Amino acid sequence: xxxxxxxxxxxxxxxxxxxxxxxxxxxxxxxxxxxxxxxxxxxxxxxxxxxxxxxxxxxxxxxxxxxxxxxxxxxxxxxxxxxxxxxxxxxxxxxxxxxxxxxxxxxxxxxxxxxxxxxxxxxxxxxxxxxxxxxxxxxxxxxxxxxxxxxxxxxxxxxxxxxxxxxxxxxxxxxxxxxxxxxxxxxxxxxxxxxxxxxxxxxxxxxxxxxxxxxxxxxxxxxxxxxxxxxxxxxxxxxxxxxxxxxxxxxxxxxxxxxxxxxxxxxxxxxxxxxxxxxxxxxxxxxxxxxxxxxxxxxxxxxxxxxxxxxxxxxxxxxxxxxxxxxxxxxxxxxxxxxxxxxxxxxxxxxxxxxxxxxxxxxxxxxxxxxxxxxxxxxxxxxxxxxxxxxxxxxxxx
Numbered sequence: 257x258x259x260x261x262x263x264x265x266x267x268x269x270x271x272x273x274x275x276x277x278x279x280x281x282x283x284x285x286x287x288x289x290x291x292x293x294x295x296x297x298x299x300x301x302x303x304x305x306x307x308x309x310x311x312x313x314x315x316x317x318x319x320x321x322x323x324x325x326x327x328x329x330x331x332x333x334x335x336x337x338x339x340x341x342x343x344x345x346x347x348x349x350x351x352x353x354x355x356x357x358x359x360x361x362x363x364x365x366x367x368x369x370x371x372x373x374x375x376x377x378x379x380x381x382x383x384x385x386x387x388x389x390x391x392x393x394x395x396x397x398x399x400x401x402x403x404x405x406x407x408x409x410x411x412x413x414x415x416x417x418x419x420x421x422x423x424x425x426x427x428x429x430x431x432x433x434x435x436x437x438x439x440x441x442x443x444x445x446x447x448x449x450x451x452x453x454x455x456x457x458x459x460x461x462x463x464x465x466x467x468x469x470x471x472x473x474x475x476x477x478x479x480x481x482x483x484x485x486x487x488x489x490x491x492x493x494x495x496x497x498x499x500x501x502x503x504x505x506x507x508x509x510x511x512x513x514x515x516x517x518x519x520x521x522x523x524x525x526x527x528x529x530x531x532x533x534x535x536x537x538x539x540x541x542x543x544x545x546x547x548x549x550x551x552x553x554x555x556x557x558x559x560x561x562x563x564x565x566x567x568x569x570x571x572x573x574x575x576x577x578x579x580x581x582x583x584x585x586x587x588x589x590x591x592x593x594x595x596x597x598x599x600x601x602x603x604x605x606x607x608x609x610x611x612x613x614x615x616x617x618x619x620x621x622x623x624x625x626x627x628x629x630x631x632x633x634x635x636x637x638x639x640x641x642x643x644x645x646x647x648x649x650x651x652x653x654x
Contacts, residue, residue, distance in 0.1 A: 274634075275305060275308050275309060275630075276630065276634045276637075279630060279633060279634060279637075280301070280304070280305070280630065283353060283626070283629070283630060283633075284297075284300065284301040284304065286349050286352075286353055287300065287304075287346050287349045287350060287353070287626055288300040288301065288346065289349065290341070290342065290345035290346060290349070291341045291346075292340075292341070296335065296339065296341050299331065299332060299335040300335075300341075300346075300623070302319075302323045302324065302328070302332070303319060303323075303332060303335065303336070303623050304623055304626055304627055304630070305322075305323050306318070306319030306320070306322050306323045306332075307319065307604045307605050307623060307624055307627040308604060308627050308630060308631070309322050309323070310322035310323075310605075313605070313608050314604065314605025314608040314624070315608060315610070316329060316332050316333050316336060317329055319332060320332050335619075336609075336613075336616045336619045336620055337611060337613040337615065337616035337619075338613065338615070338616075339619075341619070343615075343618045343619050343622040344429075344449075346622050346623075346626070347411065347412055347413075347453070347622050347625070348453035350409075350411060350622070350625060350626050350629060351402070351411045351412070351450055351453045351454050352453065352454055353629065354402050354409045354411060354629055354633075355402065355454050355457060357633050357636070358402065358404060358407060358409070358632070358633065358636060359404070360402035360403055360404055360409075360459060361403065361404045361405065361459070361460075361586070361589070362403055362459050362460040362461065362462055362485075362586055362589055363400050363401065363402060363403065363411070363447060363450065363459045363460070363461050363462070364400070364401045364403045364408065364461075364462040364464055364589050364590050364592075364593050365398065365399070365400050365401075365443045365446070365447060365461060365462065365463050365464060365465065366398075366399060366401070366464040366465065366590055366593055366594075367396055367397065367398055367399075367439060367465060367466070368396070368397045368398075368399050368597065368606075368607070369385055369387070369394050369395075369396055370394060370395040370396075370397065370607045371385075371392050371393065371394050372393045372394060372395060372610075373393065374393065375393055376610075376611075376612060377395065377609070377610050377611060377612065377617075378395075378415070378417075378611065378612050378613060378614050378616075378617050379395040379396070379397075379415045379416055379417055379418070379617070380393055380394065380395055381393070381394070381416075381418050382394075383396070386466070395415065395416070396415075396416040396439075397413055397414065397415050397416070397621070398413065398414040398415075398416070398439060398442040398443055398446060398465075399412070399413055399446075399593075400412040400413075400443075400446045400447055400450050401593045402459075403462075403589045403590075403592050403593060404589075404592070405528060405530075405585070405589075405592070406530075406592070407592065407596065407632050407635075407636065408589075408592045408593045408596045408632075409625070409628055409629045409632050410601065410606070410625040410628055411450055411625065412446045412447075412449060412450045413446065413618065413621050413622075413625075414433060414436060414442035414443075414445060414446050415433060415614070415617060415618070416439075416442070417430075417433060417434045417614075427614065427615070429614075429615075429618075430614050432445075433445075433614075439465045439468070440463075440465065440468060440469075440472060440473055440476055441476075443463060443465060443473075444476050444477060447461055447477075447482065448480060448482075451480075451482070458481055458482070458483070460483045460484070460485060460575060460586060461477075461482055461483065461484050461485070462484075462485045462486075462586065462587070462589055462590055463484055463485070463486045463487075464487065464590040464593075468486060470486045470488050470492065470547055470554075470572045471547040471548050471551055473486055474486075474547070474551065474552075474554070474574060475551075483573070483574055483575050484573060484574055484575075485571055485572075485573040485575065485583065485586050485587055486571060486572050486573070487569070487570070487571050487587070488511060488570050488571060488572050489511070489570070490510060490511050490512030490515075490566065490567065490570055491510050491511070491512070492510065492511045492547075492570070492572075493508045493509070493510060493511075493547075494508065494509060494510075494511050494514060494545040494546065494547060494556055494572075495507070495508050495509075495545060495546045496509070496514055496543060496544070496545055497544050497545060497546050497553050498518075498543045498544035498545070499544075500521070500543075501517075501518055501543060511545075511556055511558070511570045511572075512558070512566050512567050512570065514543060514545070514556065515541055515543070515556065515558035515566075515567045515570065516566060516567070518541055518543050519541060519560075519563075521541045521542070521543065522539040522540060522541045522560065522563070523539070523540060523541070523580060523581075524537050524538070524539055524540075525537065525538055525539075525540050525580060525581040525584045525585075526581075527584060527585050527588050529591075530588070530591045530592045530595045531591070531595055538559045538560065538561065538584060539559070539560040539563055540557060540558065540559050540560070540580045540581075540583075540584050541557075541558050541567075541580070542555050542556065542557050542558075542580045542583065543555070543556050544556075544576070545572070547572065552574070553576065554572045554573060554574050554576070555572065555573045555574075555575065555576055555578075555583065556570065556571075556572055557570065557571045557572070557573065557580065557583050557584065557587065558570050559584060559587075569587075571583070571587050573586075596628075596632075600628050600631050600632065601624070601628050603631075604624050604627035604628055604631065605620075605624050605627070606621060606624040606625070606628065608620075608624075609621065
């Protein structure tokens with residue numbers, strides 16, 4: 257059985273590129289309002305339709321063949337690779353649309369690895385990919401997703417650039433992006449830009465970035481009002497500053513050692529598995545810690561599958577007024593992104609752009625993100641998937 261990104265069976269119409277006309281008309285008007293010319297707005301809607309309906313790889317050739325004829329290929333190529341329209345206002349409109357329609361509980365930041373057979377695409381380098389256990393030619397993009405318990409939508413992007421990607425005209429956007437040399441810098445840039453688009457709506461941010469130094473992340477976001485949840489290794493050194501743990505601050509300990517010492521604080525928490533949609537129960541404990549002598553107190557969250565062993569997963573968060581249950585459910589949201597990336601994003605061509613154009617990559621990825629949103633909002637509406645008023649307020653859960 258085919259499964260959509262929301263974990264539900266696809267209808268025949270969804271499998272064969274059904275396009276919801278009312279939603280397409282409304283969303284296209286909003287997304288492409290910033291484009292100065294009517295022909296650009298028309299091509300934007302054509303390209304979006306092609307991403308939703310073309311079969312196979314969403315190359316410009318396949319999109320042109322699906323929405324018109326082969327003669328449209330050259331004009332669509334120019335529209336994506338070398339036209340004058342800016343992608344940031346389109347993303348801003350998309351973010352506002354998703355915010356209004358779905359009210360995300362949080363934003364999840366995670367890297368996307370896009371394997372490439374050659375080296376001619378922008379941002380491609382030969383890298384070791386731990387999930388594959390080998391060196392591969394790949395792009396690495398940093399995505400920010402609006403996420404709830406049942407859905408996710410990509411909203412903003414940064415692409416890792418290298419020495420082989422010099423822009424011939426020193427485009428300002430390119431220079432700004434090329435200056436971001438770490439995954440954390442790309443995350444901070446993308447999140448703060450997104451906040452500006454949605455009038456400073458302040459969602460918690462899940463930084464799902466492998467190998468991230470949590471203290472460095474908290475420092476980078478300091479002063480922005482951004483609240484973070486960050487997965488950490490059990491070996492991360494912390495100092496207990498929790499008044500509920502007498503003598504806990506005598507020395508630094510590994511996070512999993514401290515959590516084992518406070519295991520009497522554990523409580524059961526229920527959460528919904530995004531893949532199976534089944535309710536699961538974990539044991540969790542929360543303790544207040546410092547990551548360094550100069551850092552503010554944060555919460556250390558531990559999760560156990562086996563109550564007799566070590567905690568299997570750990571996070572830190574500066575959401576210090578949030579309940580353990582709410583924190584755990586927030587920590588599970590990257591699983592929704594992973595599911596929807598495979599079930600929706602790949603299907604609408606998010607990883608299919610090929611070429612050297614930095615602008616082209618961003619324009620294609622922006623429109624593929626919009627196509628992902630069309631799929632998600634359609635499922636939300638047609639399957640009576642309506643968010644209850646309390647579901648986006650994770651802090652209200654126990």
